Amino acid sequence: MRKAIAICICALVMASVWIAGCKKETIDPGTWQLVSFTVPKGWPQPAYTFDGNKLTYDGFVLGRKLFYDVRLSRDSSISCGSCHQQFASFANLGHDVSHGVANKVGIRNSPGLANMAWHTSFFWDGGVNHLENQPINPIQNPVEMDLPMADVVTRVKMAADYKEMFIRAFGDELVNSQRIFKAMAQFMGTMVSDDSKYDKYSRGEAGGTFTEQELRGLELVRRNCATCHKEPLFSDFSFRNNGLSPVIGVNDSGRAHITHDAADLYKFKVPSLRDVAVTAPYMHDGRIKTLEDVVEHYRTGVAASPTTDAAVAGGINMTDQDKKDIVSFLKTLTDSTFISSKLFAEPAK
Numbered sequence: 001m002r003k004a005i006a007i008c009i010c011a012l013v014m015a016s017v018w019i020a021g022c023k024k025e026t027i028d029p030g031t032w033q034l035v036s037f038t039v040p041k042g043w044p045q046p047a048y049t050f051d052g053n054k055l056t057y058d059g060f061v062l063g064r065k066l067f068y069d070v071r072l073s074r075d076s077s078i079s080c081g082s083c084h085q086q087f088a089s090f091a092n093l094g095h096d097v098s099h100g101v102a103n104k105v106g107i108r109n110s111p112g113l114a115n116m117a118w119h120t121s122f123f124w125d126g127g128v129n130h131l132e133n134q135p136i137n138p139i140q141n142p143v144e145m146d147l148p149m150a151d152v153v154t155r156v157k158m159a160a161d162y163k164e165m166f167i168r169a170f171g172d173e174l175v176n177s178q179r180i181f182k183a184m185a186q187f188m189g190t191m192v193s194d195d196s197k198y199d200k201y202s203r204g205e206a207g208g209t210f211t212e213q214e215l216r217g218l219e220l221v222r223r224n225c226a227t228c229h230k231e232p233l234f235s236d237f238s239f240r241n242n243g244l245s246p247v248i249g250v251n252d253s254g255r256a257h258i259t260h261d262a263a264d265l266y267k268f269k270v271p272s273l274r275d276v277a278v279t280a281p282y283m284h285d286g287r288i289k290t291l292e293d294v295v296e297h298y299r300t301g302v303a304a305s306p307t308t309d310a311a312v313a314g315g316i317n318m319t320d321q322d323k324k325d326i327v328s329f330l331k332t333l334t335d336s337t338f339i340s341s342k343l344f345a346e347p348a349k
Contacts, residue, residue, distance in 0.1 A: 035060045040194040043232050046117035048131045048189055053182045058168040063187030066180060068346040071155050073145035075101050081346055083110040087339050089275035096286030100144040107252050109286035111271055112279050114193035120237050124268045124284045125258050131189055132181045149177045191344060193274050197332040217329025220322055227311040234273035240309040241266045243302030244283060265307050277331045291330055295323045
């Protein structure tokens with residue numbers, strides 16, 4: 001009898017959740033309660049902790065809608081999600097550099113957005129140092145979304161489909177840039193990639209058994225790459241010149257664009273290796289197309305300059321087999337659950 005009562009109560013609860021999910025526009029009924037943020041075991045504390053921006057279901061849903069809304073661009077042709085595709089760990093698969101309104105192109109590759117809560121700065125040059133301020137750059141950039149924030153606020157304020165969402169997320173219908181950015185931070189800040197084969201291996205879980213080649217690759221990465229790509233995030237988020245020759249005709253000084261310091265010339269933010277197998281092409285300008293060629297760059301392609309990082313200067317000694325082993329390991333860093341989760345997918349129209 002008690003079991004039957006429990007089943008009935010459970011059914012009623014699930015029914016109410018399903019109704020709420022439909023009314024609140026958008027997350028698959030069975031997954032909405034997964035909107036949360038937990039620091040994975042063994043990981044450092046994140047830089048962004050949602051202090052002053054309490055993570056809620058309604059805030060997350062609003063942020064997700066804004067992330068995928070083309071109305072945040074001048075000609076309503078692209079959204080944040082246009083250049084940050086979920087199946088590519090929110091990078092832009094196959095595009096060397098970002099593509100914006102009116103077919104304009106930028107000079108930098110669109111980086112993946114996984115684990116943004118741990119980033120201490122954003123963009124290849126670190127020009128923004130807070131997650132809640134990050135969206136303003138691509139939104140206002142003339143070769144990306146090209147829309148002044150004042151116009152973004154006006155468009156969102158006038159859109160009938162947003163009114164109720166702001167009330168649910170913030171308690172009233174006031175629309176301003178701060179609330180837009182806070183909602184987007186709730187969505188982007190929960191993008192955690194932490195369930196790859198490597199993670200299962202690290203936790204001793206089923207599905208984490210490495211092949212001999214993958215184990216050799218892990219050891220080689222730890223020996224040759226850990227100066228910049230530290231576990232478990234596989235980046236130290238520093239700025240380094242990894243020996244890429246400047247492209248003639250492209251004036252991109254990297255970190256020096258922000259600091260105006262010659263010592264920072266051609267230094268770019270160290271990207272994470274997580275999900276790297278699905279984020280091609282590579283480097284700050286997308287010039288390298290495959291993982292094999294990335295590894296070869298560090299073996300034979302490092303260009304000497306006054307700011308080339310000492311960790312790669314002169315190239316890294318490795319055999320052809322070492323290259324294969326490293327690539328084999330890098331493929332274990334893909335979190336298939338993260339890149340296919342309905343939680344982060346574009347909402348139905």
